[in-house]
Amino acid sequence: MAAVRGKTKSGEKQAAYRQLKQDLAQGTLGNVYVFYGEETYLREYYLSQAAKQLVPAGLEEFNFHKVECKGLTVQALTELVEAMPMMAERTLVEVVDFDIFKLAEEQREALIALLEDFPPYCCLIFVYDQLEYKPNRTMKRLAAAMERYATAVKFETQSRSDLLNWISRRFRANGKSIDAQTAEHLLFTCGSLMNGLIPEIEKISAYTKGPAVTKADIDAVAAPVLEAQVFDMTAAISRRDFNRAAEILGTLLKLQEEPIMLLAVLGKELRKLYTARLAIDNGKDKFWLMEQWGMRSDYPAKLLLEAARRVSTRWAEEAVLGCAALDLRMKSVNGADGEEELKTFLMTLAQEAAR
Numbered sequence: 001m002a003a004v005r006g007k008t009k010s011g012e013k014q015a016a017y018r019q020l021k022q023d024l025a026q027g028t029l030g031n032v033y034v035f036y037g038e039e040t041y042l043r044e045y046y047l048s049q050a051a052k053q054l055v056p057a058g059l060e061e062f063n064f065h066k067v068e069c070k071g072l073t074v075q076a077l078t079e080l081v082e083a084m085p086m087m088a089e090r091t092l093v094e095v096v097d098f099d100i101f102k103l104a105e106e107q108r109e110a111l112i113a114l115l116e117d118f119p120p121y122c123c124l125i126f127v128y129d130q131l132e133y134k135p136n137r138t139m140k141r142l143a144a145a146m147e148r149y150a151t152a153v154k155f156e157t158q159s160r161s162d163l164l165n166w167i168s169r170r171f172r173a174n175g176k177s178i179d180a181q182t183a184e185h186l187l188f189t190c191g192s193l194m195n196g197l198i199p200e201i202e203k204i205s206a207y208t209k210g211p212a213v214t215k216a217d218i219d220a221v222a223a224p225v226l227e228a229q230v231f232d233m234t235a236a237i238s239r240r241d242f243n244r245a246a247e248i249l250g251t252l253l254k255l256q257e258e259p260i261m262l263l264a265v266l267g268k269e270l271r272k273l274y275t276a277r278l279a280i281d282n283g284k285d286k287f288w289l290m291e292q293w294g295m296r297s298d299y300p301a302k303l304l305l306e307a308a309r310r311v312s313t314r315w316a317e318e319a320v321l322g323c324a325a326l327d328l329r330m331k332s333v334n335g336a337d338g339e340e341e342l343k344t345f346l347m348t349l350a351q352e353a354a355r
Contacts, residue, residue, distance in 0.1 A: 016153045024049050031118045034126045036133035037155035041194035054092045062086035069098040074110040081122045093124045101136040108142045115149040157192045160296045174205035178213040184299040185215050191225040230265045238310040242350040259338025267323040274316040276308035
């Protein structure tokens with residue numbers, strides 16, 4: 001009978017993550033895990049730690065099995081799981097993008113049977129990379145078995161303090177220092193996923209001449225995420241720097257970003273700007289704005305308030321309404337030229353802001 005490990009329900013994701021860390025620290029890894037979530041850096045790190053702990057060097061061929069989902073049956077998986085370890089206490093089986101809840105009924109029943117009588121010498125990790133892990137509660141028996149016998153660990157974006165400390169350590173390893181405010185700018189510019197931050201930190205470290213990284217160093221070489229670029233575009237409009245706004249839009253279109261996607265991001269930024277303008281009008285502070293948009297840092301809130309002070313409430317409201325109207329038109333009018341529509345909309349925003 002498989003050991004019953006920590007159950008993972010809604011609201012228990014962080015508990016499952018802590019349990020995994022504790023299992024590794026104590027050398028007590030369980031039988032079955034599900035690894036999923038957007039923070040792939042952490043996912044790969046803990047996969048490597050599990051392999052390091054369970055699979056002796058030089059015996060990977062016998063004790064570590066990584067399989068893709070294509071053509072995989074539960075019967076074939078069972079054979080891998082039940083294979084005895086070679087000169088080791090346990091084996092590790094890693095299965096990538098195996099859509100458990102789309103299995104046929106016979107296969108689901110076979111998986112339930114495997115989970116209920118799981119060999120104690122194996123650790124099985126279902127890894128969701130391209131596919132989303134989404135338990136189907138209508139499949140009650142399978143959902144209950146996964147909940148009882150598997151620990152589902154979601155790798156999410158780390159807390160702000162953990163990220164800032166991690167960024168500082170990465171720069172320190174490259175012989176550079178970075179203060180908290182500059183690190184916040186890095187997160188705003190490049191996003192908060194570690195896999196995306198690592199190459200940017202390397203580039204910035206190589207570019208920085210002095211001992212400390214500056215905002216200018218980041219702006220000079222970092223590749224900004226789409227949301228940061230669109231924010232810069234709206235901020236440029238608020239500064240009446242229409243040439244800069246047009247330049248950013250042109251760059252995004254040359255990168256073959258879909259116009260409808262750009263409009264969606266632009267719409268969100270304009271709604272944020274409108275909310276910031278309302279905050280100013282109603283005597284609200286940055287903390288209110290952070291709460292409205294679920295911000296984990298006051299850095300973007302301060303930038304939004306700064307931009308909102310340069311536009312009128314009427315302009316911000318009309319910009320949001322105009323964006324919604326354009327979204328409807330681009331989705332409903334056959335043959336609409338999305339690029340030209342976006343350029344025209346940007347020009348309209350600029351003309352209104354200039355009044």
